[in-house]
Amino acid sequence: MSTPDGNLRARLVAVGVDLLSREGTRALSLREIARQAGVSHGAPRRYFPTHQALLAAIAREGYHQLGQQVAELIGGEPGDPYAQLLALGRLYLDFARTNRGMFELMFRHDLLRGNGIGLREASQGLFGVLVDLVARARAEAADGRPPAVTAGALWANLHGIAELWQWGSLQTTVRTADVEPLLRAALDAHLGPAKTPAPEPPHAGRY
Structure with a gap:
């Protein structure tokens, strides 16, 4: 599955930032970020080898x-x-x-x-x-x-x-x-x- 803009990495971070602002840190699971980004729950691993790496990108x-x-x-x-x-x-x-x-x-x-x-x-x-x-x-x-x-x-x-x-x-x-x-x-x-x-x-x- 691919995202419409073809930039999965940036989209995952953007979705994470939005989710964080609405629901707080407890909502930032890999599965939930992937779901809201419209990709499979394993897709984030292509760009972020760990959950912490994705969280760090959001924090940045x-x-x-x-x-x-x-x-x-x-x-x-x-x-x-x-x-x-x-x-x-x-x-x-x-x-x-x-x-x-x-x-x-x-x-x-x-x-x-x-x-x-x-x-x-x-x-x-x-x-x-x-x-x-x-x-x-x-x-x-x-x-x-x-x-x-x-x-x-x-x-x-x-x-x-x-x-x-x-x-x-x-x-x-x-x-x-x-x-x-x-x-x-x-x-x-x-x-x-x-x-x-x-x-x-x-x-x-x-x-």
């Missing part, structure tokens, strides 16, 4: 989408690194909120190990953007800590906020309906306070 689409949004946000202008990190943090938290299934899939450790899909490289590319911004924001830091270490700690902090906020834990424990103060506190903890106050987002209070 999430990195591509997030990467495009980051590129549009940061652009080519240097700008104020703290303000750019604040905007990047908002984007990351919003992506996690609006793409819950994809966000979960993108950071599965078993998919980041390889599979020949390039998922690890996609992840490292985005992390590199964060490291560069942190290096600029901490240009005068005297603690001697490598920017990658600070960026890793900040990323872990943002990822934790995203996960705990989605579970409802932070809203209940911290008793806040606004994630913005948590984001700013994370940046201040790792970078120090901003030299000039960063503007509030247009949607402040809504997350």
Whole structure:
């Protein structure tokens, strides 16, 4: 059996992305993806030797989408690194909120190990953007800590906020309906306070 467009590999990934957005990660079985793509359940093996390889290809689409949004946000202008990190943090938290299934899939450790899909490289590319911004924001830091270490700690902090906020834990424990103060506190903890106050987002209070 063949697909109408003759591009089975791309179709399987596209079907997986759509299925993920509608039904979450639990729906991403090889059989279900093949069924919705209109092919036999063994057809995906022609392009993806394992189930994990297909999942990694689907997750890579999430990195591509997030990467495009980051590129549009940061652009080519240097700008104020703290303000750019604040905007990047908002984007990351919003992506996690609006793409819950994809966000979960993108950071599965078993998919980041390889599979020949390039998922690890996609992840490292985005992390590199964060490291560069942190290096600029901490240009005068005297603690001697490598920017990658600070960026890793900040990323872990943002990822934790995203996960705990989605579970409802932070809203209940911290008793806040606004994630913005948590984001700013994370940046201040790792970078120090901003030299000039960063503007509030247009949607402040809504997350």
